[in-house]
Amino acid sequence: MLAPPVPLRAPTPVAPPPADPLPRRQLLVGGYVLEYALRRSSRRSIGFMVDDDGLRVTAPRRVSLSDIDDAIRAKQHWILSKLEERRERRAARLQKPPMEWVDGAQVPYLGAAIKLRLYTATRNRTDYNPDTRELQMGLVPGATELLLKERVKAWLQQQAKVLFEQRLAIYAARLGVQYSSFLLSSAGSRWGSCTAQRVIRLNWKLIHFSLPLIDYVVAHELAHILEMNHSPRFWAEVGRIYPAYDEARELLRKRAQELPQLFN
Template sequence: MTDAAWHSIVFGGETFAFQIERTARRKTVAISVGFDGVRVLAPPDLDDDHVLSIVRKKGAWLLRKQAAYRELGGQPVAKEFVSGETFHYLGRQYRLKLIPDETALTTRVAARGSTLVAPVPSNEHPSVQRSAVRSGLKRWYRAHANQHFPVRARMIAETLGIPTPTVTVVDQSKRWGSCDARGHIRLNWRLVMAPMPLVDYVIAHEACHVLEHNHSRRFWRSLETIMPDYEDRLRRLDRVGHKFIW
């Protein structure tokens, strides 16, 4: 990777700063957006003006991607998946405890009081153990998300006066939730780590999209009607959301 130069474009009132990174492995321009900003990869023989014109054409896409990352509220948290680490469930803190278990074929996490117990074979390499624990935690969280989210969605739908929407728990690192044109709601399993008022905010937000598929005034009025403090909940989610991304 050579010749990384800094550039910026302004689109929709937002400034995007990035490097054009030259690499012989690229035949076309590749643009990606992450928590660390915008990254642009380009072939060595493509001049800067050409690359910048391609980036500008992606301005609307960049805005959407940046908004999605901003929704999650900061940098993801680095986890080691070792005993003593703190994890959240419905806003409460739990301590992870690894238990050596030679009979464990997979790591099945269980909650015991304020502890998340994870059995792991003691003869496995630490990196293998950490991977198994992460997978076990993910399964545990997804199971509890599937338990809670549909119930909360039904309650919110009743308040909003709409049929209970179909709720699917999904694995996505860039959004808390979404609602498609059919009114089907998809919710990030990581959301179950947040306090229930914040879970309800995301579900209410997506449920209001069943009525309005955009962020019109009618949409915000509908949300405010069933959740007058939605702005406060959104600010709280912005402050703590990054803690649930790993």
């Protein structure tokens, strides 16, 4: 039988993340002063990424700044729409109240919710019961909310690592590719990435979503081993192993907006 909920202390303030080390430039685009972070690389074309930190541009070392600015102007409608979309998502997330870390709290896991059960113990321990879908957390007297959150996060990350490796093996075989290594990511708004060295990174927070959405991101990143872009050839490779990618992409965006505030 579970003991009464553990009284929790206020969490210790978390230090702000380090500043973006990439150089930032400004450009007048469509009546807006657009700021972007510029990264030089050995890639052969100019790439664009929009996340909660704004626009990031990756360009070959031989490309001039004026050519980069021209490429941004040519892509301005897509860039501005994505920036506005990110702004709306961020505003929606900030409006959500943070989850209360108490006994009985609901934690999103694999597209559904599991119940957090807290009890006092002589040592910290974590047990998950898949039949009751309860994550039981034994906490020593005086445990803080910050400690509780870190232990729940550690458990979720452990589950993510095991599951993601399994799904990567399945979809790599279907696509006929091999990746060199796999790492968990904690990116603010990027679900995955693949480097030219075939290093796959997957955001551990994907563990909150259902398996089909996880599989979509896995298929997406593995397809980059064959096509390091988002050209029609790339999407054809994704579709070869995950035909419903368009629906999954939209559903992932929707589910991400619906997530409660769990971790900083």
